[in-house]
Amino acid sequence: MMQSSAVAIHQHVQSLLxxxxCPYQFHEVRAAFMGAIASPYVVDPLFELNALWDGEFPELPSQEKLDEVTKTFLEDFWxxxxxxxxxxxxMPFMLTSLEKATSLNELIAHAQLRGEELDAFLTGFFQDQESLELDEEVGESLDILEELVQLYTNMVNMEKGTALDVSELSDLADNLLKMTEMAELEMNNLIVSCA
Incomplete structure (x- = not known):
């Protein structure tokens, strides 16, 4: 599929959300769908679509609008x-593209977005199942992603007024970029191994 077509689909999904x-943002929806696609469980895409509105699917004004939403989300985007x-x-799956953070507020915002993406991916992947019997490599990838979610949460919970000098901020921003690379590697391991 051509790049311009992918951009158009993303924009259409964002406009419908x-x-x-929708209570979820585009980056969360995209990651949740990718997690569901990668899941070793049987996944119902229509259920995933309904879950975006926490099971309370919006009332649409016409059959035409319903057809537009289902086609956009379940055919084009999925x-x-x-x-x-x-x-x-x-192409491997990539998380939302972010530049290196240049301020503490930006760093926290980036960490929050990443945490939301990984959390949504894992929610889609686990499909509300309590226990997974997966092979060791898959289990390791999941453990790493869960550890990364915790690290992002720790960054988000930093005091807003934390004093960081330029080099400390730069080091944290570099770490955030490295964590993104790790997350993408493990997510793609899961996508290739389980989907």
């Missing part, structure tokens, strides 16, 4: 993400 007041799980996938 906004129009129908299909675009599912390409990452195909055997001949050209």
């Amino acid at each position: 906004s129009e129908y007041q 299909g675009l993400l599912a390409e990452h799980a195909s055997e001949d996938a050209v």
